Amino acid sequence: MPAELREQVRRALEHPHLSAALTRFSEDYRASRARAYQGIDFESLRARIAERKAHAVERLDRLAARFMEAAAARGAHVVRLHAPSEVREYILSVARRRGARLIVKSKSMATEEVHLNAELEQAGIEVKETDLGEWIIQLARQRPSHMVLPAIHLTRDDVAELFSRETGERLQAEIARLVRVAREQLREKFLHAEIGITGANIAVAETGSLVLLTNEGNARLVATLPPVHIAVVGIEKLVERFEDIEPILAALPRSATAQQITSYVSILTGPAEAADGGVKEMHIILYDHRRMEMSEDPLFCQALQCIRCASCLNVCPVYRLVGGHVFGKVYTGAIGAVLTACIEGWDASRGLEQLCIQCGACRDVCPAKVDLPELILEVRRRAAAAVPQPLAARAVFSIVSNRRAFHALLRAASLAQKPLADGPYLRHLPLWLSGQGKNRRLPALAAEPLRDRFPRLEQPRSDRRAALFAGCLIDFVYPEIGEAIVRLLNRAGIEVVFPEKQTCCGAPAHFSGALDAAAANARDNAEAFSGIEVEAVISACPTCTVALQQDALRAVRESGARQYLAEAEQLAGKTVDVATFLQRLVSEGSLRLPGGREMPPLTYHDSCHLKRTLHAEQPPRELLRASGYELREMQECDVCCGMGGSYSLRMPEVSSAMLARKLRMIAATGAGGVALDCPGCLMQIRGGSAASGQPVQVRHTAEWLAQLLDTAN
Amino acid sequence: MEAAQDGAPLFHKGAGLNTLVSGLMIGKFRTAAEAAGAEVVDARSPGAALGAVARLLKEEGVGQDGRTAVWADGPLRSMFHPELLAQMLPGLVLEVTRETAAAAHAGITEFDYGAAATGTLVQDASAAGQRLASTLPPVHLALLRADRIVADTASALRLFDPARCAFLALVTGPSRTADIERVLTIGVHGPRRLVVIVYEPEASHAR
Numbered sequence: 001m002p003a004e005l006r007e008q009v010r011r012a013l014e015h016p017h018l019s020a021a022l023t024r025f026s027e028d029y030r031a032s033r034a035r036a037y038q039g040i041d042f043e044s045l046r047a048r049i050a051e052r053k054a055h056a057v058e059r060l061d062r063l064a065a066r067f068m069e070a071a072a073a074r075g076a077h078v079v080r081l082h083a084p085s086e087v088r089e090y091i092l093s094v095a096r097r098r099g100a101r102l103i104v105k106s107k108s109m110a111t112e113e114v115h116l117n118a119e120l121e122q123a124g125i126e127v128k129e130t131d132l133g134e135w136i137i138q139l140a141r142q143r144p145s146h147m148v149l150p151a152i153h154l155t156r157d158d159v160a161e162l163f164s165r166e167t168g169e170r171l172q173a174e175i176a177r178l179v180r181v182a183r184e185q186l187r188e189k190f191l192h193a194e195i196g197i198t199g200a201n202i203a204v205a206e207t208g209s210l211v212l213l214t215n216e217g218n219a220r221l222v223a224t225l226p227p228v229h230i231a232v233v234g235i236e237k238l239v240e241r242f243e244d245i246e247p248i249l250a251a252l253p254r255s256a257t258a259q260q261i262t263s264y265v266s267i268l269t270g271p272a273e274a275a276d277g278g279v280k281e282m283h284i285i286l287y288d289h290r291r292m293e294m295s296e297d298p299l300f301c302q303a304l305q306c307i308r309c310a311s312c313l314n315v316c317p318v319y320r321l322v323g324g325h326v327f328g329k330v331y332t333g334a335i336g337a338v339l340t341a342c343i344e345g346w347d348a349s350r351g352l353e354q355l356c357i358q359c360g361a362c363r364d365v366c367p368a369k370v371d372l373p374e375l376i377l378e379v380r381r382r383a384a385a386a387v388p389q390p391l392a393a394r395a396v397f398s399i400v401s402n403r404r405a406f407h408a409l410l411r412a413a414s415l416a417q418k419p420l421a422d423g424p425y426l427r428h429l430p431l432w433l434s435g436q437g438k439n440r441r442l443p444a445l446a447a448e449p450l451r452d453r454f455p456r457l458e459q460p461r462s463d464r465r466a467a468l469f470a471g472c473l474i475d476f477v478y479p480e481i482g483e484a485i486v487r488l489l490n491r492a493g494i495e496v497v498f499p500e501k502q503t504c505c506g507a508p509a510h511f512s513g514a515l516d517a518a519a520a521n522a523r524d525n526a527e528a529f530s531g532i533e534v535e536a537v538i539s540a541c542p543t544c545t546v547a548l549q550q551d552a553l554r555a556v557r558e559s560g561a562r563q564y565l566a567e568a569e570q571l572a573g574k575t576v577d578v579a580t581f582l583q584r585l586v587s588e589g590s591l592r593l594p595g596g597r598e599m600p601p602l603t604y605h606d607s608c609h610l611k612r613t614l615h616a617e618q619p620p621r622e623l624l625r626a627s628g629y630e631l632r633e634m635q636e637c638d639v640c641c642g643m644g645g646s647y648s649l650r651m652p653e654v655s656s657a658m659l660a661r662k663l664r665m666i667a668a669t670g671a672g673g674v675a676l677d678c679p680g681c682l683m684q685i686r687g688g689s690a691a692s693g694q695p696v697q698v699r700h701t702a703e704w705l706a707q708l709l710d711t712a713n
Numbered sequence: 714m715e716a717a718q719d720g721a722p723l724f725h726k727g728a729g730l731n732t733l734v735s736g737l738m739i740g741k742f743r744t745a746a747e748a749a750g751a752e753v754v755d756a757r758s759p760g761a762a763l764g765a766v767a768r769l770l771k772e773e774g775v776g777q778d779g780r781t782a783v784w785a786d787g788p789l790r791s792m793f794h795p796e797l798l799a800q801m802l803p804g805l806v807l808e809v810t811r812e813t814a815a816a817a818h819a820g821i822t823e824f825d826y827g828a829a830a831t832g833t834l835v836q837d838a839s840a841a842g843q844r845l846a847s848t849l850p851p852v853h854l855a856l857l858r859a860d861r862i863v864a865d866t867a868s869a870l871r872l873f874d875p876a877r878c879a880f881l882a883l884v885t886g887p888s889r890t891a892d893i894e895r896v897l898t899i900g901v902h903g904p905r906r907l908v909v910i911v912y913e914p915e916a917s918h919a920r
Contacts, residue, residue, distance in 0.1 A: 265883035266883070269880075
């Protein structure tokens with residue numbers, strides 16, 4: 001993480017109302033988006049958009065040619081330009097030919113990408129943004145902090161100040177009045193501008209049509225009033241057919257602003273009649289800077305499916321803390337991190353991809369089915385390959401990927417920490433377990449890891465056997481979770497085995513873009529579990545579960561260690577999260593939960609990987625309820641707690657802010673205990689709760705369940 | 714309903730199933746349009762529609778203190794003699810230019826279709842006057858034939874050939890913004906008031 005970005009993060013977090021405004025917005029957005037999609041099958045709608053957009057991305061060249069032909073046949077001047085400078089020069093040449101002194105614009109990200117306004121102003125041409133938010137930003141000489149709500153970071157007082165300066169009149173901070181001022185000021189500009197510049201939300205190849213969505217009506221005016229209209233359109237806006245407009249028109253307003261449709265949708269096919277009779281002069285610039293390269297990339301081609309709704313920003317728990325001036329450049333948020341890297345290069349984006357905590361919230365809401373977390377990981381991988389990793393980071397992975405060295409180090413650390421241990425919490429831990437502990441007390445390493453305690457556990461012999469994959473946190477920090485699982489499975493008549501040679505699941509390496517280290521972990525685990533006859537491999541850490549089920553296979557495939565592929569696949573096939581497995585045992589009748597007693601109320605925290613990757617958010621809840629616990633759901637139960645593996649150490653300020661919010665949500669339920677299914681979340685929330693001075697009991701679902709078995713006996 | 718789902722407009726032919734279906738569609742359209750911030754007024758005949766226009770213009774003070782309204786060319790407008798219009802609608806200007814539209818307090822335009830699901834008005838606005846009259850004045854009166862309401866915007870789009878329509882306009886509710894502190898504010902660049910007058914194309918016999 002570059003120091004500059006870290007400093008920006010710190011400043012954003014200290015901003016008096018930035019994160020408060022963004023957080024209120026993201027809370028409202030969740031509810032209003034859900035209402036907007038009521039009665040609509042979002043999954044099939046987004047599958048349709050993704051299919052249509054992917055279809056277009058595969059044949060951009062052909063569609064561009066078809067678009068140009070169709071639009072030219074309708075009388076538009078159409079050019080395809082590649083470099084930002086070509087776009088600027090083209091527009092300048094039109095402006096010079098028309099003797100333009102004033103240009104009005106409606107929102108266009110492509111023109112922001114080519115920094116058009118500065119160029120035009122330098123040439124002595126007055127440029128006015130007419131979207132209210134964009135105009136505010138232009139007056140403030142800033143850049144938009146959100147792709148749909150550009151001025152979301154400014155207050156009415158800020159706007160009153162800017163407008164007062166612009167009009168030379170002292171304006172009160174009354175929103176309706178400020179909007180009227182904008183109307184009056186910009187109306188004059190609309191009527192006198194010689195050229196209007198717009199972007200486009202969709203470009204239809206077969207008809208040469210452009211689709212523009214606005215709520216204010218400014219695009220309509222920009223395209224209607226001046227005698228010349230120039231549309232600057234990123235080539236990725238192309239779709240093949242006119243009816244491809246339909247699914248995008250259904251999703252874009254709902255995802256962007258939770259509206260059924262925007263106030264104005266204009267579909268322009270060639271120049272229409274000009275405002276003072278005659279035919280308009282219409283120019284369309286198809287702009288493809290770097291997009292063709294992206295379209296040929298097996299992974300990043302997906303990012304071209306984006307329809308710019310900004311829902312990935314609206315649901316991002318990091319964006320809402322730091323805003324788009326920190327998390328993004330021209331394009332902001334998750335898609336911003338990807339597009340900045342692809343379009344502006346690794347240098348421009350370095351660090352942005354580090355802001356993502358990989359919670360997966362954006363993937364769930366993307367109407368174009370762009371797998372943003374995966375693309376961001378790929379940015380990390382390519383950045384890691386392009387730039388040498390810091391020595392410390394490389395040292396960490398060289399140890400983590402060497403099981404013996406890693407485990408020896410953890411054992412040594414558990415001895416070394418003794419004088420520093422402060423009850424069950426500790427401030428200084430090795431490796432990624434070390435770091436800032438101001439708002440969160442970090443746990444001590446267990447005196448004896450699970451792997452050493454395991455052989456002493458008394459278990460009934462049985463034909464039914466399952467293996468336990470502990471993962472580092474349960475093995476070395478929370479062995480009691482492993483023991484709880486053994487007791488539960490024993491109760492169901494299952495004997496648990498612990499393959500000694502198991503090691504780190506590979507997730508830390510995977511999420512840092514260190515593919516080789518991840519592959520080494522995958523290979524070691526494949527070997528450790530091969531030849532063991534078990535019905536399932538139980539994991540109580542969703543991140544480990546995902547790593548073993550999915551990421552390990554990929555690491556093995558891509559690292560060239562294909563001789564381990566069969567074993568890794570077998571391990572992947574048997575791996576299951578503990579709640580899903582217990583639920584299965586309950587429904588087949590092999591496990592009877594005590595139940596029937598009144599238990600204290602708990603609240604449940606959804607771990608990102610359990611909910612959004614494994615889709616297993618119900619089994620733990622059902623098990624807890626069946627055991628008699630009352631569940632009091634907290635607000636935003638599925639928003640990330642801020643742990644994110646090593647994220648909490650790389651970005652401690654962001655992580656702490658997320659944790660603080662989670663603790664408030666927990667406290668608001670009045671429940672005395674928190675159940676969760678991830679030892680990482682447990683470390684984060686238990687540590688935060690302990691540091692808060694009003695600790696609640698934070699335990700793994702397996703522990704809450706096993707505790708009942710003990711008291712039932 | 715099937716016809717509507719296929720995207721064909723429902724032609725009103727007196728009493729019968731079509732009337733019922735048409736009534737349901739108008740109801741849906743009204744609910745959605747009102748949810749988007751528009752007002753919806755029913756008129757039983759073209760004459761009643763003209764009456765509604767007159768009432769609304771008067772309400773807005775058009776014809777007094779030099780307040781004007783513009784009415785872009787359309788089938789309802791052409792049903793009435795200009796002299797009758799001038800008499801009934803004081804302050805009305807029939808020539809729509811950027812100057813007359815920018816100076817007008819109200820703009821009247823006639824839409825080709827309505828989309829019930831979202832309360833959207835759909836129009837071939839290739840003629841500049843349609844866009845000027847519906848965007849520049851602070852008040853917009855939109856005329857829509859009751860038998861031209863289709864199920865949704867997707868159905869409406871299929872009724873147009875983009876090769877013959879340079880500017881296809883979809884309008885849903887008044888102009889709005891939430892760009893300052895996300896507070897919804899009506900009438901930023903376009904009209905702050907949108908009234909949709911849904912009228913029966915001939916005197917209705919249904920009771």
